[in-house]
Amino acid sequence: MSRILLPIVFLAVFASVAILRAADQATVADPKQFGRIAQPGVFPDQWINGTDCETNPFGQVHAYNEDLYIIRQSKCDSYEAPFLYLIFGKDAALLLDTGSFGFWPVAQIVKEVYDDWTERNGVGRIPLIVAHTHSHGDHTYGDFKFRGIPNVFVIPPTLAAVIQFWGFEDYPNDQTQIDLGGRVLDVLGTPGHEPTSISVYDRRTQLLLSGDIVYPGHLFIFSQNHWADFKASIKRMWDFTKENPVEWVVGCHIEMGADPFESYKYTTVEQPNEHTLQFRPKILKKILEAANGQGVEPSCEIFDEFVIHPVYQCGITWNG
Secondary structure (H helix, E strand, O other): OOOEEEEEEEEEOOOOOEEEEEOOHHHOOOOOEOOEOOOOOOOOOOOOOOOOOOOOOOEEEEEEEOOEEEEEEOOOOOOOOOEEEEEEOOOOEEEEOOOOOOOOOHHHHHHHHHHHHHHHHOOOOOOEEEEOOOOOHHHHHHHHHOOOOOOEEEOOOOHHHHHHHHOOOOOOOOEEEEEOOOOEEEEEEOOOOOOOOEEEEEOOOOEEEEEOOOOOOEEEEOOHHHHHHHHHHHHHHHHHHHHOOOOEEEEOOOOEEOOOOOEOOOOOOOOOOEOOOEEOOHHHHHHHHHHHHHOOOOOOEEOOOOEEEEHHHHOOOOOO
């Protein structure tokens, strides 16, 4: 397991990138206990879902708790409607992803949450790290809106930058950690959907943030070469839950309905009967069994809460 990274000193990785460097693992409090959540939270009853574009805001900001925020880009602004995660520690804040193409003022939305949090907690202008669950455009498009802002560090969405910033020594097989100041996040390499994919586990809330490899929707496989990586990553995540208390697995999209086997076609804007964003961790075993059942070659198949969707076989808008 890699060393813990602390946001104390920022050094240049590339011309405009800063990286957190190592510190003593023994100094970091570890609240991980099965049956106990250090900082629980709640999900909203409903997310903005494209059914009321006249009144929907560009982005919905939800306080999962006082130190972790979930932001959804409006489907009226982009049918992708990705979810972003803003996590605060005493010494730094982490934003995972910047959203899709569209007109939404993502930097302003994040700034308002950041300003409110820092004022409320009296911690001053802590650094904001902007990183990504993976490099696809619907998760990185808004990067340019954060560049050049003082005290904001945007990590390039490249495999080299991912490995260097997070401190992987054998991506994707090892785990690494980052400490935001009294808040340790474990980082897993989880390629399969995309080669730079990571999943992030927050010990305080016991949320496993899974990016696009697991969510209630189309689990896209873009190449036969990615299939083995996909299965290995799901197994890696499932094995992680056996040794770490995971309350919810939370991805970056919703493309399933609340009823079993109800799948929304990719590019759908109106989704009035959405599945919840969150899964219990047993979903990982369910996906792994479905994937293993398909063997060495995936097939396009709709399951009750997800779709295995090899794009190179059935196209990106296939829906049964």
